[in-house]
Amino acid sequence: MRYSLFNVIVNGLTKNRYAERAWRDPEPKPEYDVVVVGGGGHGLATAYYLAKNHGLHNVAVVEKGWIGSGNAGRNTTIFRSNYLLPGNEPFYEWSVKLWEGLEQELNYNVMASQRGIVNLIHSDAQRDAYARRGNAMRLAGADSELLDVAQVRALAPFLDFDNARFPIKGGLLQARAGTARHDAVVWGYARGADLFGVDILQNCEVMGFLRGADGAVKGIETARGTIKAKKVALAVAGSSSRLAQRLGLRLPIESLVLQAFVSEGIKPLVPGVVTFGAGHFYISQSDKGGLVFGGDLDGYNSYAQRGNLPVIEDVLEGGMAVMPLIGRLRLLRQWAGLCDMSMDGSPIIDIGPLPGLYLNAGWSYGGFKATPASGWCFAHTIACDAPHPLTAAMRLDRFRTGHVIDEKGVGAQPNLH
Amino acid sequence: MLIACPYCGARDAHEFAYRGDASPVRPDPAASDAAERFHDYVYLRDNPAGAHSEFWYHAAGCRRWIEVERDTVTHAIRSTRFADERRRA
Numbered sequence: 349m350r351y352s353l354f355n356v357i358v359n360g361l362t363k364n365r366y367a368e369r370a371w372r373d374p375e376p377k378p379e380y381d382v383v384v385v386g387g388g389g390h391g392l393a394t395a396y397y398l399a400k401n402h403g404l405h406n407v408a409v410v411e412k413g414w415i416g417s418g419n420a421g422r423n424t425t426i427f428r429s430n431y432l433l434p435g436n437e438p439f440y441e442w443s444v445k446l447w448e449g450l451e452q453e454l455n456y457n458v459m460a461s462q463r464g465i466v467n468l469i470h471s472d473a474q475r476d477a478y479a480r481r482g483n484a485m486r487l488a489g490a491d492s493e494l495l496d497v498a499q500v501r502a503l504a505p506f507l508d509f510d511n512a513r514f515p516i517k518g519g520l521l522q523a524r525a526g527t528a529r530h531d532a533v534v535w536g537y538a539r540g541a542d543l544f545g546v547d548i549l550q551n552c553e554v555m556g557f558l559r560g561a562d563g564a565v566k567g568i569e570t571a572r573g574t575i576k577a578k579k580v581a582l583a584v585a586g587s588s589s590r591l592a593q594r595l596g597l598r599l600p601i602e603s604l605v606l607q608a609f610v611s612e613g614i615k616p617l618v619p620g621v622v623t624f625g626a627g628h629f630y631i632s633q634s635d636k637g638g639l640v641f642g643g644d645l646d647g648y649n650s651y652a653q654r655g656n657l658p659v660i661e662d663v664l665e666g667g668m669a670v671m672p673l674i675g676r677l678r679l680l681r682q683w684a685g686l687c688d689m690s691m692d693g694s695p696i697i698d699i700g701p702l703p704g705l706y707l708n709a710g711w712s713y714g715g716f717k718a719t720p721a722s723g724w725c726f727a728h729t730i731a732c733d734a735p736h737p738l739t740a741a742m743r744l745d746r747f748r749t750g751h752v753i754d755e756k757g758v759g760a761q762p763n764l765h
Numbered sequence: 766m767l768i769a770c771p772y773c774g775a776r777d778a779h780e781f782a783y784r785g786d787a788s789p790v791r792p793d794p795a796a797s798d799a800a801e802r803f804h805d806y807v808y809l810r811d812n813p814a815g816a817h818s819e820f821w822y823h824a825a826g827c828r829r830w831i832e833v834e835r836d837t838v839t840h841a842i843r844s845t846r847f848a849d850e851r852r853r854a
């Protein structure tokens with residue numbers, strides 16, 4: 349069924365009594381051409397584009413809980429393409445382009461809102477760095493604009509401009525960046541994939557793998573039985589190492605938690621996304637009025653899926669330094685998600701490292717924005733058994749060959765967090 | 766989270782800088798397969814959900830490196846010792 353103004357109104361008036369399910373709840377088939385493990389945004393987008401772009405319809409997405417119960421449902425919803433390096437920027441820009449058309453593509457309201465992001469500048473060196481970044485973005489076809497103080501003041505007059513330690517001297521604006529309703533992105537891709545015949549199998553935890561004599565991956569053992577597959581694709585965010593371990597693999601990844609926060613709802617105040625470059629704090633306002641913000645990872649290996657107090661203190665200090673008025677607001681909720689942190693901070697999309705296996709991992713704290721392009725490029729990788737040109741630099745062997753994607757400019761090292 | 770520094774006693778984790786997994790052992794650079802071993806040593810991790818041996822540097826205290834055995838799911842700390850005790854052991 350296609351959603352339209354007419355049936356939205358009818359279903360609203362009849363309290364959804366006659367509404368159709370947005371996707372089926374099928375029993376697992378014994379075998380699929382492709383099984384995608386992980387029902388987050390990336391897994392579902394991958395399945396959608398496998399069907400849409402590559403004509404593969406005998407596909408399942410298996411999810412241990414309910415779809416969107418991982419990071420897809422707990423991030424701060426920001427999408428942007430203000431990256432620097434050639435291995436990254438064109439990929440993220442393609443993602444922004446897909447965000448721009450996603451609602452029409454999926455016939456689903458994902459509430460994508462291009463409200464803009466401004467990275468604050470606090471020093472001359474930072475201005476130079478952002479000017480360079482802005483130029484790199486433009487070279488890749490993205491938009492960017494270097495703002496002076498007056499322009500930032502006009503956008504966000506509530507910031508502390510004359511802070512003695514971190515005075516605000518300007519900003520780098522990407523006007524086409526924005527936010528989207530994260531759950532709706534998951535549901536939209538799920539519905540779209542389902543319409544192409546993809547089976548979405550929830551409460552279906554992958555516990556092990558079927559292996560051939562040569563070590564090739566030939567299927568999965570799940571809570572709902574054994575499922576054979578010609579190709580098995582992992583997109584399990586912070587659980588990548590745990591699943592890789594069941595295949596005897598070690599990955600260049602550590603798992604850390606990232607926290608996020610939301611305040612009580614207030615009237616419209618923050619027009620877009622603002623990031624405090626000197627302290628690592630970022631903030632936006634949800635459509636319900638709550639201020640949504642976050643900062644650093646918790647800084648040490650953790651599967652706890654809850655945050656620790658020192659980082660809460662650190663994030664709030666950062667917030668108070670740049671935007672003192674948030675001290676007047678009550679914090680409503682705080683939560684944390686499990687993030688893969690790769691050793692150079694950049695993602696991994698690749699074939700292998702075992703025959704029959706495909707890997708989508710290492711998204712750190714920045715993978716929500718990548719959801720459409722990640723699905724697009726991963727589907728290509730799986731269907732064609734070749735890397736997509738946009739993710740050709742994101743392969744696993746870059747750590748072996750020395751071609752790491754060092755976006756943060758701090759050198760390739762673990763302990764990046 | 767409190768970390769029991771063998772010198773300073775129990776201190777807030779905030780005083781420490783995390784220095785990562787303590788299990789990788791630096792390979793012999795003269796070994797014939799040194800390049801491959803350095804790749805594993807620098808980049809690959811077990812990344813367990815459970816017991817994890819790791820380094821913490823007591824930056825705001827005695828400034829010594831501590832080896833901590835911590836559970837990455839519960840954050841319970843089983844043991845702490847000076848990192849150089851391992852070398853002596």
Ligand SMILES: Cc1cc2nc3c(=O)[nH]c(=O)nc-3n(C[C@H](O)[C@H](O)[C@H](O)COP(=O)(O)OP(=O)(O)OC[C@H]3O[C@@H](n4cnc5c(N)ncnc54)[C@H](O)[C@@H]3O)c2cc1C
Nearest residue numbers: 386388389390412418419420423424426554685715716717
């Ligand atoms: C607090 C926070 C804020 C963030 N903010 C942003 C942001 O503003 N912008 C941005 O771009 N990114 C952000 N991110 C990062 C982003 O959310 C992730 O990088 C991205 O969602 C990861 O891809 P995914 O959506 O597929 O992961 P997930 O949604 O986590 O999907 C993985 C799925 O795999 C499932 N799974 C795991 N193990 C198994 C198994 N054994 N069997 C079956 N299923 C399994 C999980 O249940 C989960 O549903 C944030 C992350 C966090 C935690």
Ligand SMILES: [Zn+2]
Nearest residue numbers: 770773826827
């Ligand atoms: Zn000490």
